[in-house]
Amino acid sequence: MQELKTEPTPAEIRDQKPYEAWGLSQREYEYISQKLIGRLPNYTETGLFAVMWSEHCSYKDSKPILRKFWNDGSRVIQGPGEGAGVLDIGDDQAVVFKAESHNHPSFVEPFEGAATGVGGIIRDIFSMGAKPIASLDSLRFGELDKPKNRYLLTECVAGIAAYGNCIGIPTVGGEIGFDAVYDGNPLVNVMCVGLMDQADLKRGRATGTGNSIIYVGAKTGRDGIHGATFASNEFSDEKATDRSAVQVGDPFMEKLLTDACLEIIHDHSEILMGIQDMGAAGLVSSSAEMASKAKSGVTMNLDLVPQREPGMSAYEIMLSESQERMLLCVKKGEEQTVLDIFARYDLDAVVVGHVTADRQYRLYQHGKLVTDVPVTSLVDDVVEREQPKKKPARLENVQPAQTPVVQQPAETLKNLLAQPTIASKQAVFKQYDSQVQANTAVTPGSDAAVVRVRHTKKALAMTTDCNARYIYLDPYVGGQIAVSEAARNIVASGGIPIGITDCLNFGSPSDPESYWELDQSVQGIAQACERFDTPVISGNVSMYNETDGRSIYPTPMIGMVGLIEDVAQITTQSFKTAGEAVYLVGDTGNDFAGSELQKLRGQMTPIGQLNFNLDAEAANQRLVQQAIRQDLLQSAHDLSEGGLGVALAEALFEYQLGFTGQTELTNSQLFSETQSRFIVSVQPKDQTEFEALAGKQAVLLGRTTDQDAVQLVTADGQLTARSSELKATFGGALGCLMK
Template sequence: MLSTSEMTPETIEQEKLYLDLGLSEAEYVRVKQILQRRPNFTETGIFSVMWSEHCSYKTSKPLLKKFPSTAPHVLQGPGEGAGVVDIGDGMAVVFKIESHNHPSAVEPYQGAATGVGGIIRDVFSIGARPVALMNSLRFGNPGTGNVNHLFQEVVRGIAGYGNCVGIPTVGGEVQFDNSYEDNPLVNAMCVGLIRHEDMQKGIASGVGNTVMYAGAPTGRDGIHGATFASGDLTDDSDKDRPSVQVGDPFMEKLLIEACLEAIQSDALVGMQDMGAAGLTSSASEMASKAGTGMIMNLDLVPKREANMSAYELMLSESQERMLLVVEKGREQEIMDIFAKYGLEAAAVGEVTENTSFRLLQHGTTVADIPVDALAEEAPVYHMPSKEAAYVKAFQQMDERIPEVNDHADMLKQLLQQPTIASKEYVYDQYDSMVQTNTVVTPGSDAAVIRIKGTDKALAITTDCNSRYLHLDPETGGKTVVAEAARNIVCSGAQPLGLTDGLNYGNPTNPEVFWQMEKSVEGMSAAAKMLETPVISGNVSLYNQSNGKSIYPTPVVGMVGLASLEDITPSFFQETDDLVYVIGEAKPEFGGSELQKVVSGKYEGKAPGIDLQVEADRQQQLLRGIQAGLIQSAHDLSEGGLAIALAESVFTGKGLGVEVDLAGDATVALFSETQSRFLVTVRPEHKEDFETTVDNAVHIGLVTNNDTLLVRVNGTTKIEEDVSTLHQLWKGAIPCMLNRKA
């Protein structure tokens, strides 16, 4: 291995070292054309991280333009640290989701922990106080040593960081499938609150203004993390452990307070966190957005380790660091604020007029690059797209109803499937009550937090059924947005907008790119119909190993606004409440939990969805909730009506339910037909409810006998003790984690 001093521009070209750093042959030629010379080692590294998929979105950018991202209530769409949506009275909600998949695969605790830390910084860099965390996780099927280890350590990492930083982790979702066995997905979401006048942008404006570095000193952890996240995982990915950063949640807590105080000073011009590609991305992006340049003296950058090269300083992804631009002459005001919290803030550079990104070290220029070449003018590729052959075959299959001989036994099996089973093992490790605003805790369709000093609340959810996307990316894309909105509406809130975490395999595979293309089209159609603009997001590609790709997994994080008095639980409430199902079940089992249990695979057509029907039902249900007609509301998803009935009586109150259904028992109980809801209504509201909500069928009654009783066409199909079912559901994941396979 050559030393840094031996990596001359000539050696880099002759030995093609740029390939190891992540630049292609064509990209290296383009870099030479931009610079009109060969790049040195530091410049080659800077281009490689800024032109990586993780930073530049070079293959996904053409698709992202399809998303609707504007609306009267959207104050900031994609392009800043996080999106911002108006919630009235001079207040706004700020939110974003981001992935930390590759780091979590090789170092699950720190990979997950620093994923949480990074998304928190995205939110407070806008000027918002973080008030809630969510997550969306994917693993292989639990029960093997490797999967169990990844699952347990990722959850521990999320809890370890979130609990210490003092932000409640209020919910999320976890799904399991073999496609994620070597490629876990760790998507973290943060929600913040802000007053309109406090909104910040990450811009380096004002020629002559000072560039300041604040927070933790820079070390050698996380170097080339962005490039690592822009390639396939391989059998020797353990060598990339240095690309995984190490987090310090206690310093992050101090950094939050210091930055939020600094925002109150008019000396602050702009601020951005040092995320992927560290100091390189924050500095170059801030300058490019402002149409300025920047000069930085790397001798002034606070360091954790001695003798760090310019390459290491610029590509390190050490955590808990921010880059600020401050009005010239007022640096001390900002330094004093950070010093109050025991943090260092140092002047390291200056905003310049000549739109170049120039770095000095030891009195020598170590990099000089046109700033727009790193950000706005990064390459964009229109990748070849080809319909996946397996999808074509699935579309030609007839709808088949899986054979179920004992519906009660099948209910018990489904309740123990890891994707359906209780996630109490996970959320019991999270502090969901810190800040004392959590109204609806983990385990419901959506979490809800109150906005102190108001009668308002925010409902938050994360969702994605990747099995449907595997079978039919476009239909699955519509469904993921619709299901997230369904969860928000069931909680009593009006959906405001969404943030997406787009997780796919290798985009150079035309079939994978086709999955991306079609799922984005489906998501866009649903976001338009349901009026949930896409205000922020993240793309994570190359999630594959040994030639095997994950299922397409475009996670949606959604936020809704509610009045506190409209908050609606997803569990049954009182004896004698009337039980209704909104929407008819069809024989749709492609990608369902039942199909997997019966046949061991997912195949056929994904459940269809009519977005107009979806929108109408959601709005009618919300009107019913706001009119005070509805006791509880729960969307029908994995496992169908039978699972929703069981989950709705897992209240610990001794409640049961008695229902009568018609038609084919398997369809009635386990179909995953979309746009359906399970709701309860007080008897005195029966007439008003039925005139408010169409397609609502009265199927039964909430009882006090701890029994789940289902008759189909007059014949008893299920009669089980609720407490027995509850124990099976609750104990499934801990049991799997105890296996030593």
Template sequence: MEQAMTPEEIKKQKPYLDWSLSEDEYNYISEKLLGRLPNYTETGLFSAMWSEHCSYKKSKPVLRLFPNKNSRVLQGPGEGAGVIDIDDGQAVVFKAESHNHPTTVEPYQGAATGVGGILRDIFSMGARPVASLDSLHFGELTDPKMRMKVDGTVRGIGDYGNCMGIPTIAGETTFDPCYQGNLLCNAMSVGLMDQKDLQKGKAAGIGNAVMYVGAQTGRDGIHGATFASADFSDENATQRSAVQVGDPFMEKLLLEACLEVITKHPDWLVGIQDMGAAGIVSSSAEMASEGQSGMELNLDLVPQREPNMSAYEIMLSESQERMLLCVNKGHEEDVKKVFDFYDLEAVTIGRITAGHDYVLYHDGQEVCNIPVSSLTDDVLEEASEEKKPARISVAEKQTAWVPTISDAEQTLRNLLQQSTIADKSIFYQQYDSQVRTSTVVGPGSDAGVLRVRGTRKGLSMTTDGNGRFVYLSPEIGGQIALVEAAANIVASGAEPLGITDCLNYGDPNDPEIFWELHQSVKGMADACRVFDTPVISGNVSLYNENNGKAIHPTPMVGMVGLIKDIQHVIPSFVQHAGDKVYLVGKTGNDFAGTEIQKMLTGDISGVLNSFDMEHVHDYMMRLLTAMQQGNVASTHDLSEGGLGVGLAETLFKTDLGMNIDIRHLTAAQLFSETPGRFVVTVPDAKTVAFEKTMGADALLVGEVTNTHWLEAHLQDAEINQNVAELQKLWEEAIPCQLKSKD
């Protein structure tokens, strides 16, 4: 097969620079690793595998800060997804992935294939996906183009998940101008499995078969990994060739076929891996590396849906719904029969070889012969310059901003209509959250909850991220991202188990952005240790910029928790008139980066106040104990909009009200966003036991009433609002913005 360019032409013309491979890297590959010039196909493979998206060459030093082990972790980072023991021989499997650039370019397919890709990561481990979550960050809805992108993204997520029959039960959606040119679409999937069925992406055993299963290979998604590893601009804003096209119906068949082989015929299988970023080259090279094996592939045998594809195109295509299996020699036909039943391709395209060479043939010619390790292990880590942004140094010397509230009632009404706070049901109603009938708590609560069939257990899950906080104070913002996720889990009555993450940042070659990455990961890692929630999987998404303007640094935390008895699930809304209302956690003057600051000033500024994570963790665990003892009727964590918004939200969709005495707080503090706080309601008969457990960390502030009015008495203001009217404002805000003709 004739190569597009000769090795000499590649050296001279340097096409690899457009594929995110630097000249230093190219020279290192040719001079140190190969001792010769790589050909066109080999150069393409190195470009993809050495991209930041696949290799984490810039972020690895930072990622090492994360804890990734404890007594429950069965599989940490390095496989398709992380795995945690949930007792009784069972395990929960979860991971999150970003699909930011593809969704910005082609919202529907970008979001849909983001969901498809993360689902394959879950069932490649031997688990059945049981729930999906998302974390979506858009520009402002005042922009007609953004409204179209929001619509496409939400439809893509809904259509793919609904067709797969997997409920979407939790997530988050925020709006900020910084995401106008580069939106964020992070998808998370959670699966359940018996621990005995755990699989790994490994290829080993000389003579064993490398089998390609699933959909045929086309030209969609070529160089998707490098597309995700470069700055975004108007020039590539329509780069649809790098966006894959998904088929959820085929993925459903692929899921069932793979799980049938894994669970019923484990003796046939050595390893299995999803063909995700960088397609065949990534899955095959990583499996060979894991198995410390060599591999030969005949690309003429790869099922192709388009004619005359080159070796370069076949290897780098990111066509969806494909998996790679390493099958014990002699069981190839057995595996093929299973996939034939599901009307899917299942072809032996290569074999495991002695040694450690990665060899490809196409059109009867050898088109690649390189050491496996050169693609997976020999990537040059890149040292990065760091610099604290001048804006933060300036802000640290300024007086902290405190809002002046002249009308607390109108301020509350206005805040409830802010797009990040307002009701998101117009979006999540497009998702089937009840399919498979295991959903206990669906979208709209602090966390989604799923029952574990055949047991008394439940799983709580959430996604959380706040780019504004991390932008102003990266380390503290990183801590808050973890604490907020833990608060969501605890509020549902669950013990936090571990996290996955999507680290969404701008160009790491900018010293200030790399400093943001480093400091925020440090904050997250510190919080993970305090809460004993190791990072078991995740994803780094850098270069989230448009025309040189970066998004706010936005680390997303996806957390899963265990409820040992599903009867102890705690709702987030009030239950009974007469229940006492407690405020858990102290309220400070925390206004930097808040919703009220953005609403009143049109921008964010200042630095975040530090807080005592150990103390927050301590009273969260005592709150969980109170829940498990049956002493709590409802719990809602306080985040965007602070206590004022939180009180209103606990009353929405009920016929109850509250009478609250918080004269120790000012009207401004009603909207402070101090982290780690909860509104908790307790049956009157349980208050003594609850107060004994919580001590000074819970303050009795009022009572649930049957009036459907929110009454709150503050130091310098009074709130007396009809809850039905507040709910109407909250519910209608986003639909009204979406219908705008501007």
């Protein structure tokens, strides 16, 4: 039998201060010991406070800012504060979704880090009572000329694919961006979407004195200990990265866990009082948060916790982030029903404790009381810190970006299509099973993925979006743009945007400039969300995305879901046949700040002023929505990175079409990234009706052809290319770079 290590005494902890390495400050330690519990905490208690008071679990630095989000809205059933957010989609059904980051683990162990990110977000969805129906991702890596970045991309994608494919949840969409600022700190954000009957809604509450706390799922090991603390620290080339903080996932066990939990929720709802995922900070966060939300206490016997390693201390058992585990609160006397169901799925299920009325958090091990603190001290009494904010000097006296001279638009287009951020992501998404469950109507590669809602005419559109180069230039306007682009993707697919989740990836909150960027981004996101009636219903904050003091670009990823009320309205970005009239919706200016053309021309750090008008955005989205409802559009595609030239080319590829047309735009403006624009195509018979609807909001560009040629006369030149060559460049670039 493995001998238990001798733990420092409370006095030794006070004097040696191991808690500082766990992210707890001396001031916080003194506040806990002197004000909250009135004594020196022991080793286990100190560890519990360290993880529960980490930024990753408590949001102590970001909460003052997060309160500025707009969380209301006509469809909200459950907003932030539970495993995931829930929105009404009619017919007594609801959509459930959330996004999570797994950035630090994915840098240290990219395959397992990305895989367990998928596993964790799936548990958040089914803990609400929903069947997970789709997942998406949003990834950022350094440039692919470095072997380390190619390795990280390959392994992260393999981890996402392995977990999603094995558990049988389709990975239907996402986005990937590349920039040197992510060299030492890639971003791996994962979003999951679920579907449920509103009557099945469950929450993470430990209610009812005497009711049982049941641990279910995988056994607890030593993996992931202090994972939450690990996520609340920046990286350094000097310090060794902590591999033990990264968990290992088992998608086959998670499939059994999903099915068993959903069976209890659907068939035995009356005895299940609460359910929560053991995510960040493992058993301590799930149990303490469930008690806090129910204003109750909890007592647990750690000897009963299923363990896969010998001699685990209370500290290790409570802080482990072993995967595929859930905590249930079950009505007293009904425990056997739950235990029998899990036994049928060959999963551990053990009564480890019970709910108390005194709001104390008590843990026993080997017959000794090893923790006895108020629940509120762990969860609710965290000292929030509104950090100092400072506008970065780079944002003072910003001038408009220079308009690049483009003499050979075809060559520029080809080079842009080969940029890894723009190029086809087929090399990545061909690894994902996007059609398991047989409900996927639009697979990866269009503006938004679309998943049908069985036994109805409805479908759900979903997307992930963020252009971090814009956020770097103007966090407030960039935040508005991130929401607006996500909404354009939903609208172009035939949907009505109904809500968002987010992953706020930023640098250290103790850096006043980084904290200011977070504050401005949140305010910009909030304003756009209110405008589009897309409340923020869930999300995640990932701070400390820095290596050796160098921060990533502020990257607030937006995950948006839209409702398509009739599958007949599903629209994709591709032109369908020769002879369609192609229109540009929205005005085009000289907007090159942060653009892919600016980067292509050697300006690696974005510069210049962003122009954006939320009124124009809303008006153009309304036009496209109305045109789809009136069955006037063959296709719709939003304009983003690379501007009109790139969007036009992308719309030609699927059906191998050509294009001929004329525009008053200049060569340069073909690649301007002016916001709020779409290209749409219309059958000749519908042109008159569309033009009457659009008025001055849309201008005819030309027509699709069955020729292998793109010909577009501009105000100062002509773009002439073979569409097959453009397609080959677009389709093959990322695969070549990955090799």
